[in-house]
Amino acid sequence: MFVTLHAWRVPGCAVPRALVRMAVDRRRLRAIPGVRFAKLLGTGTGDGFGPTDADPTRYAALLVWDDHAAAGGFDGSPVARAWQRIATGHVRIDLRPLASRGRWSGVAPFGEPRGTAEGTVLALTRARLRPRKAVTFWRAVPPVAAAVADTPGVLARFGIGEAPIGWQGTVSVWRNTADLVEFAYRHPEHRAALLRTPAEGWYAEDLFARFAVLEVIGDRRVVGWGDGGERGRA
Template sequence: MTPFVTLHAWRVPRRAVPRALARMALDRGRLRATPGVRFAKLLGTGTGQSFGPTDADLTRYAALVVWAGAAAADDFAGSPVARAWARLATGQVRIDLRPLASRGRWSGIEPFGTPRGTAEGTVLALTRARLRPRRAVTFWRAIPPVAAAVGAAPGLLTRFGIGEAPIGWQGTVSVWRNTADLVEFAYRHPEHRTAILRTPTEGWYAEDLFARFAVLDVMGDRKVVGWSDGGERGRA
């Protein structure tokens, strides 16, 4: 059975940052214990400009959740975790996703299974990695050219960084007009290809995962994730 996945993001005012950081500590376990949750990560975010430790955006937070089904995901809005974040937020968005491909592990498991699928419309790519401490500096030095290249890539709708911790546990989310645009950048852009080829020889990651999803629906304020190609609610 193909998992049902949601990505949530909340924008909070600067005055609420201390409370948001407290929620990050309090809500990790509560999110995992929410009925219908199969896998969940509460995440900090970054601007997506460098994907290093200076890239953090303390006014935006996210949650990636794998659900038993769409009904459980719909019930999340009434949960204690979602209500707490809604009280802090000045804007929020939910993106519904269907896994198309996934390679690697996150916290030792394959959270999205081993899907095989295609999509004609909007797609979301997620990468995450746990850096080896001794290789982190060389990784951060290698990232700026790739970050600059993805920002100018045709078909990119938005991108931002994600992380379970400020240093060493990090990833990216990018949304693309279609699979062809994503593949063109991921496998044919010279800067990105160079980074891919360096990965096995540099040994940057202790654990990593790459996943691609079809975007099924977007509900809320897309500007929270820097996606401004449409209204605040719409079918993607």
């Protein structure tokens, strides 16, 4: 299994066209040969999950492929070409699943991988909130988001969303697995949120996955990572 995460930055004047692409490209994305699972996503700051935290100038796509060869055809697809026409920046992050727990739209898109990685890792969380629990969840987010921002091991982070409210998640890139685990299970703010989750019953569906970052192609600054660069190993 091979996974790619794409992100595009568009200028303000192209936001209306990007919103049209969000409406029409979801099915086209899933129809690309070799795609097993696909999500077209809006993005946000990562500091919260309300509409005010959305970033209307950045969009993302997460794709699970049959193999690396199938993923190589994405840039020539109608979906990719449409986004390239309106984007001022694009980055592709190639990923290998290491661990995954939970479901997304009723399926386990990354299977049940078990692996380790020596270098850079990416963590993805997503959840569909129970409407009656949304307010308490949103109140719990800012301390955790602030803690992530102040953690030395995090290289980049941003929010993702399938809908303006209630269908959100996060992407974070970490220097290594040890830094990610240290934050996830030992940082007091995040640990407190983990302990609250079963009692609060915030989620109707949720997923957490961890990936080895294999390669980064394009402008890393689109996702707030480093100084840019066209191509490189993580």
